[in-house]
Structure formats: C-alpha cells, structure tokens
Amino acid sequence: MPDGVQQTGLKTDRRLTLLEAAIKKHQYRKDALLEILHIAQELYGYLDKDLLTHISKLLRLPPSHVYGVATFYNLFKLKKPGAHVVTVCMGTACYVKGAEEIVSAIERDFNVKRGGTTPDGKLSLFVTRCIGACAMAPNTIVDGETIGKATPDEVLKKIRAVVGVEKVEAR
Numbered sequence: 001m002p003d004g005v006q007q008t009g010l011k012t013d014r015r016l017t018l019l020e021a022a023i024k025k026h027q028y029r030k031d032a033l034l035e036i037l038h039i040a041q042e043l044y045g046y047l048d049k050d051l052l053t054h055i056s057k058l059l060r061l062p063p064s065h066v067y068g069v070a071t072f073y074n075l076f077k078l079k080k081p082g083a084h085v086v087t088v089c090m091g092t093a094c095y096v097k098g099a100e101e102i103v104s105a106i107e108r109d110f111n112v113k114r115g116g117t118t119p120d121g122k123l124s125l126f127v128t129r130c131i132g133a134c135a136m137a138p139n140t141i142v143d144g145e146t147i148g149k150a151t152p153d154e155v156l157k158k159i160r161a162v163v164g165v166e167k168v169e170a171r
C-alpha cells in the first residue's frame with residue numbers, strides 16, 4: 001500500500017494481498033480501474049462498499065467515481081451472492097438459442113429476479129455477456145459448472161439438485 005493510504009474495513013487476507021499486488025503492478029494508475037475491478041470481483045466474488053472504498057483510496061480516485069463505474073457495468077456484482085450462483089449467458093448466440101427462456105424459467109420457478117438473490121440467500125441469478133463458448137449456446141453456469149446447449153428444464157433440474165443437496169446436508 002502506498003504511503004498515506006488508510007486501511008479500510010477490509011480484512012487483511014490473501015485476497016487483499018493479491019489485490020494490492022495487482023494494483024501495484026498497474027502502478028496505481030487511475031486508468032486501470034476497470035481491470036482492477038475485474039480482478040477484485042474475481043478474488044472476492046462481489047464488490048462491496050469497503051472494497052470499492054479501498055480501491056478508490058489506492059488509485060486516489062473519488063469513491064463516487066469508483067462506485068459509479070462499478071454500478072454502470074452490470075457485470076459487476078455489488079452484493080454478496082447467494083450460496084449458489086446461476087449465471088445465464090445472454091450474448092447474441094445464446095440469446096438467439098433461447099437464453100431468455102432459461103432466465104424467465106429460473107425467475108418464475110425460484111422467485112428470483114435477474115441480478116438478485118432469493119430471500120433465503122440460497123440462490124443468486126445473474127446474466128452475463130458472451131462467455132466465449134458460442135458453439136455450445138445457450139450456456140448456463142451453475143455453481144461454476146457450465147451446461148452447454150441448455151434447456152430450461154435441464155437447468156431447473158440442475159438447480160433443484162444443487163439447492164436440494166444443501167438441504168440434505170443441513171439435516
């Protein structure tokens with residue numbers, strides 16, 4: 001961390017070390033903000049207020065600017081995701097092959113809106129731009145596992161299985 005930068009409420013752990021190393025590698029350049037936000041999201045899974053404040057301090061940017069950039073791009077998550085995360089690719093190829101039907105089916109069946117999390121915190125639903133697997137469109141990622149040529153039924157079944165497993169384990 002450069003001199004004069006106060007530590008925010010972030011826990012000092014390996015993620016923070018890696019984030020600060022990445023920012024240092026980018027020489028604390030303000031124009032590296034987008035790249036830094038991507039790295040931060042990869043490390044933490046989402047960008048909360050403490051994290052954005054810390055980044056703004058390190059890059060010497062106003063917090064409002066950092067927050068504005070993070071909210072402008074809908075690929076950044078600003079809230080802690082649910083225990084299970086489903087991401088549906090809404091790139092052109094996937095959209096044409098029925099990604100919207102998949103998203104709508106999940107919204108309906110699990111009572112969750114895209115970009116949101118169920119009230120019990122079990123499931124988050126996100127949409128993303130092309131994930132680079134257009135040949136397998138439409139693609140849906142359930143807890144890191146990509147389902148190619150996905151159908152709404154198949155995706156719903158997979159989500160139920162994943163969410164259900166946790167219920168069994170909790171007994």
Ligand code: FES
Binds near residue numbers: 131135137139
């Ligand atoms: S559009 Fe979905 S993988 Fe390319």
